Amino acid sequence: MTDELSSFPGGLILDGQKKRSTQTEIRKTPLSKKLTLPLQQHIGTPSAPIVKVGDKVLKGQKIARADGHLSVYLHAPSSGTVIAIDDQAIPHPSGLSGLCITIETDGKDTWIERQPIEDFTTLTEHEVRQLLREAGIVGLGGAGFPSFIKLNPGVHHAVETLIINGVECEPYITCDDMIMRERANGILDGIQIMKYALRVKRCVIVIEDNKPEAISIMKQALEERKECHHLKETQVVVIPTRYPTGSEKQLIQVVTGKQVPGNGIPIEIGIVCHNVGTTYAIGRAIKYGEPLISRIVTVTGTDVKHAGNFETLFGTPMHELLAFCDTHREQGEPFILGGPMMGYNLSGDHLPVTKTANCILVGVDNAAPDSTPLPCIRCGECATACPVSLLPQQLYWFSRAKDLEKTREYNLFDCIECGCCSYVCPSKIPLVHYFRFAKTETMNQEQEHQKADIARQRHENRLTRHELEKREKEERQRQRKAALAATKAAKEKEALSQTDNQEN
Amino acid sequence: MFTAIIAITLMALFFGLLLGFASIRFKVEGDPIVDQIDKLLPQTQCGQCSFPGCRPYAEAMAAGEADINRCPPGGESTIQALADLLEVEAKPLDDECGVEKPKTLAVIVEDRCIGCTLCIQACPVDAILGAAKQMHTVIADECTGCELCVPPCPVDCIDMVETKLNPNTWRWPDPAHVDLKLGGQS
Numbered sequence: 001m002t003d004e005l006s007s008f009p010g011g012l013i014l015d016g017q018k019k020r021s022t023q024t025e026i027r028k029t030p031l032s033k034k035l036t037l038p039l040q041q042h043i044g045t046p047s048a049p050i051v052k053v054g055d056k057v058l059k060g061q062k063i064a065r066a067d068g069h070l071s072v073y074l075h076a077p078s079s080g081t082v083i084a085i086d087d088q089a090i091p092h093p094s095g096l097s098g099l100c101i102t103i104e105t106d107g108k109d110t111w112i113e114r115q116p117i118e119d120f121t122t123l124t125e126h127e128v129r130q131l132l133r134e135a136g137i138v139g140l141g142g143a144g145f146p147s148f149i150k151l152n153p154g155v156h157h158a159v160e161t162l163i164i165n166g167v168e169c170e171p172y173i174t175c176d177d178m179i180m181r182e183r184a185n186g187i188l189d190g191i192q193i194m195k196y197a198l199r200v201k202r203c204v205i206v207i208e209d210n211k212p213e214a215i216s217i218m219k220q221a222l223e224e225r226k227e228c229h230h231l232k233e234t235q236v237v238v239i240p241t242r243y244p245t246g247s248e249k250q251l252i253q254v255v256t257g258k259q260v261p262g263n264g265i266p267i268e269i270g271i272v273c274h275n276v277g278t279t280y281a282i283g284r285a286i287k288y289g290e291p292l293i294s295r296i297v298t299v300t301g302t303d304v305k306h307a308g309n310f311e312t313l314f315g316t317p318m319h320e321l322l323a324f325c326d327t328h329r330e331q332g333e334p335f336i337l338g339g340p341m342m343g344y345n346l347s348g349d350h351l352p353v354t355k356t357a358n359c360i361l362v363g364v365d366n367a368a369p370d371s372t373p374l375p376c377i378r379c380g381e382c383a384t385a386c387p388v389s390l391l392p393q394q395l396y397w398f399s400r401a402k403d404l405e406k407t408r409e410y411n412l413f414d415c416i417e418c419g420c421c422s423y424v425c426p427s428k429i430p431l432v433h434y435f436r437f438a439k440t441e442t443m444n445q446e447q448e449h450q451k452a453d454i455a456r457q458r459h460e461n462r463l464t465r466h467e468l469e470k471r472e473k474e475e476r477q478r479q480r481k482a483a484l485a486a487t488k489a490a491k492e493k494e495a496l497s498q499t500d501n502q503e504n
Numbered sequence: 505m506f507t508a509i510i511a512i513t514l515m516a517l518f519f520g521l522l523l524g525f526a527s528i529r530f531k532v533e534g535d536p537i538v539d540q541i542d543k544l545l546p547q548t549q550c551g552q553c554s555f556p557g558c559r560p561y562a563e564a565m566a567a568g569e570a571d572i573n574r575c576p577p578g579g580e581s582t583i584q585a586l587a588d589l590l591e592v593e594a595k596p597l598d599d600e601c602g603v604e605k606p607k608t609l610a611v612i613v614e615d616r617c618i619g620c621t622l623c624i625q626a627c628p629v630d631a632i633l634g635a636a637k638q639m640h641t642v643i644a645d646e647c648t649g650c651e652l653c654v655p656p657c658p659v660d661c662i663d664m665v666e667t668k669l670n671p672n673t674w675r676w677p678d679p680a681h682v683d684l685k686l687g688g689q690s
Contacts, residue, residue, distance in 0.1 A: 090671065092671045092674075093676070094669075096669060096670060096671050096674055098670065098671055400680065430679050433679040434679050436676040437678055437679055440674070440676045441676075444675050447673075448546075451547075451648075452545075454646070455547040455548070455648050456542070456547045456559075458629040458631070459547065459549050459558075459628050462628065462630050
């Protein structure tokens with residue numbers, strides 16, 4: 001199936017800049033005194049706290065439960081005491097704060113009793129998913145979508161291929177590269193469990209050709225365990241380096257030649273995609289009973305002296321991690337969370353590392369000098385570079401004019417915000433920013449319309465209810481009057497008959 | 505001559521009947537233009553436009569009896585949308601009706617509430633819950649921020665608080681007006 005690779009339109013060949021952070025092995029970030037855990041570190045409903053201020057917690061203990069279906073559990077990354085449950089600064093482009101649980105660590109790092117499962121085939125597929133949900137596993141590639149949902153094939157779809165995404169196409173980021181180099185067996189553990197849960201036969205581990213070490217290590221690990229029943233029909237596929245191949249839909253197009261429908265999801269065409277980091281976490285969660293409490297974070301950039309990859313507990317303040325890497329940075333100076341293409345600027349100092357924080361970038365090589373955008377010259381470069389075949393130039397005009405309906409007609413919501421258009425724009429127009437603006441604006445308007453519809457309905461219901469009440473009241477009054485009149489008439493009649501009797 | 509007159513008369517009669525039948529058979533309930541206008545209004549039912557609710561205001565606008573700039577909660581964007589729909593010139597908000605304010609939400613200070621039910625009767629969207637001599641509370645999701653519950657309260661226990669922006673309702677700022685280096689914070 002994967003002998004012949006396909007391709008997608010547009011895309012860019014970028015300078016990877018990955019050497020700086022792959023010189024040393026993955027190191028552990030020292031335990032922080034205070035861990036701040038946002039209740040929303042995934043896509044969906046925020047988790048609901050199940051601890052109180054003052055509670056003692058152990059490493060790996062559940063501190064918040066999944067609230068609703070699209071939600072996961074959250075765990076204490078180390079042992080200590082819950083000292084606050086309140087609004088704290090969170091790593092979000094808005095710079096707003098969100099509800100967090102803060103734990104003061106005791107330095108002992110005592111684990112709660114774990115329940116490793118040696119043979120996952122003793123579990124049903126449903127139990128596997130439930131365990132992963134309780135282990136708080138979400139997509140570690142950057143989006144943070146709860147993984148247990150993506151491991152449920154449902155009744156309508158048969159999954160043909162599981163794609164393990166080790167592409168890591170964005171420059172500077174190397175956390176997936178390093179995890180493949182150092183923890184290949186752990187990734188294979190995860191693959192077995194995922195294949196079992198999805199009841200899928202075929203699995204491909206896709207890696208870009210700029211990671212030769214990861215490719216050979218993964219191939220070797222797979223060769224050593226090829227007799228294993230759940231690793232049959234699993235292979236490593238090497239693809240050419242091109243940005244943004246790591247994006248789910250583009251990757252599927254390259255590997256299988258199939259296109260995921262615009263507003264559809266991969267499972268509709270029989271494919272499920274998971275990131276290598278997530279795969280590793282799934283293996284740990286089942287085999288060792290370890291919930292998701294840490295991740296590998298790449299810290300790199302021209303201002304970082306000891307760049308590298310760091311296994312960091314969630315909630316660790318980013319400035320501590322940056323200080324640990326000997327970063328040259330003024331307090332409050334902005335840095336990038338994520339890569340140079342899709343990441344966003346953050347400027348707070350006490351922001352915690354979360355489940356989706358894959359890379360902290362301080363100082364970019366050959367950073368473009370700040371310049372005010374020039375007018376669009378309609379050169380069409382953006383349309384050539386767009387991997388989704390959109391028309392960024394048209395979308396830009398409509399977003400600028402706030403013609404949201406038109407942006408929708410031109411499929412704005414298919415935009416993956418990869419940043420290729422902004423990158424190639426000779427006028428340096430921040431195109432992606434315009435698209436993000438138009439997207440959130442559209443969603444907000446939709447919400448407002450929905451709210452207005454509900455308000456209208458409630459108001460109308462109220463009016464009809466009042467009308468009904470009024471009519472009922474009138475009806476009652478009428479009846480009472482009638483009854484009164486009847487009794488009066490009866491009395492009069494009686495009185496009349498009495499006088500008649502007397503007269504007689 | 506006579507045949508022509510008879511023919512025309514018969515045809516007129518036939519088409520007249522056809523039109524008469526169509527107007528009864530395919531009668532459109534309500535006034536579609538009123539619905540369209542009503543859709544653009546924010547449905548706060550606050551009455552600041554001096555009409556008793558959004559729909560009466562929409563009806564007045566459709567009849568040409570009211571101006572399009574009388575809705576403070578809708579603000580500039582609603583006026584613009586109404587101008588586009590009705591093909592008239594947009595104009596600034598009539599300050600007689602009020603000023604455009606950030607969105608608010610009614611919150612009952614529970615210590616002070618005496619359970620008089622006056623606010624419940626005032627709420628146009630049934631967003632206040634409670635019973636006589638029981639504490640009342642506002643269903644935050646349903647409150648439109650119309651402020652109609654504030655004046656009837658005898659103990660002044662209803663506060664209008666600005667709705668707080670959270671990361672899920674936050675919108676990327678308009679790039680035309682911000683400094684992008686600040687990480688989108690405006």
